[in-house]
Amino acid sequence: MARKAREADEFGVYHIEQSSVQGRLLFNDDGDRAYFLEILNQAKRKFGFRLFAYCLRNSNTYHLIIHVNGGDLSKIMKSIHIAYAMRFKGQGKLYKDRYRSTLIEDEQMYLETKRMIEADWVEGNCFNSDSNYCDTSGPFDVACEDCIRTVDEARAKLTEIALKEKVDVQKLMKEKNRRNQLIVELRKTSLLSLKEIGDIFGGLSESTICKILKKEL
Numbered sequence: 001m002a003r004k005a006r007e008a009d010e011f012g013v014y015h016i017e018q019s020s021v022q023g024r025l026l027f028n029d030d031g032d033r034a035y036f037l038e039i040l041n042q043a044k045r046k047f048g049f050r051l052f053a054y055c056l057r058n059s060n061t062y063h064l065i066i067h068v069n070g071g072d073l074s075k076i077m078k079s080i081h082i083a084y085a086m087r088f089k090g091q092g093k094l095y096k097d098r099y100r101s102t103l104i105e106d107e108q109m110y111l112e113t114k115r116m117i118e119a120d121w122v123e124g125n126c127f128n129s130d131s132n133y134c135d136t137s138g139p140f141d142v143a144c145e146d147c148i149r150t151v152d153e154a155r156a157k158l159t160e161i162a163l164k165e166k167v168d169v170q171k172l173m174k175e176k177n178r179r180n181q182l183i184v185e186l187r188k189t190s191l192l193s194l195k196e197i198g199d200i201f202g203g204l205s206e207s208t209i210c211k212i213l214k215k216e217l
Helices: 030-047 073-088 107-123 151-164 169-174 176-189 194-200 206-216
Strands: 013-019 050-055 061-067 100-104
Touching: 013 073, 030 050, 030 073, 050 107, 061 107, 100 107, 151 169, 151 176, 151 194, 169 176, 176 194, 176 206, 194 206
Parallel strands: none
Antiparallel strands: 013 061, 013 100, 050 061
């Protein structure tokens, strides 16, 4: 049976989970964890994604929350996995199947995912390391609390922009090129869903928002 194509969103926030093949450890010690974090840092510089959270304490599984930020999630993860697997070259298969990716569609889902990762610490699943290899505040970037999280915050931001440009919000959104730029900026700096962004800009459909994003990139 053919593999199901992954849901793709160039400005999406994803929960990534990967496990090792049965009988192998993904992280043998803190040296492996530190090496993996350095690979994450290198990939971040290369692809420009934002890392909001991670957990590497489980010896067999890791969690990431990534804002793709206009990139290609498949290329990002392929780069990370190939680079880390080279550490164990010649020792056989390391990863169990494909990594799992879940698109985080709104703030509530984002917070629930963070709580799930944090709950792993409490339950012991992430306590195979003596060092701090779990962080849900983002070690290489600002925390997601700095993102626009609600429709009201987004509308307030648009009002602020309109005041700076000395036009009213409606006129700002009617000028098509400027409206499209604002849609791209909002997608990059918020956790809002495509539907929420469409509603803010006069009831545009999700498919229309997708077309605008792809055209403007």
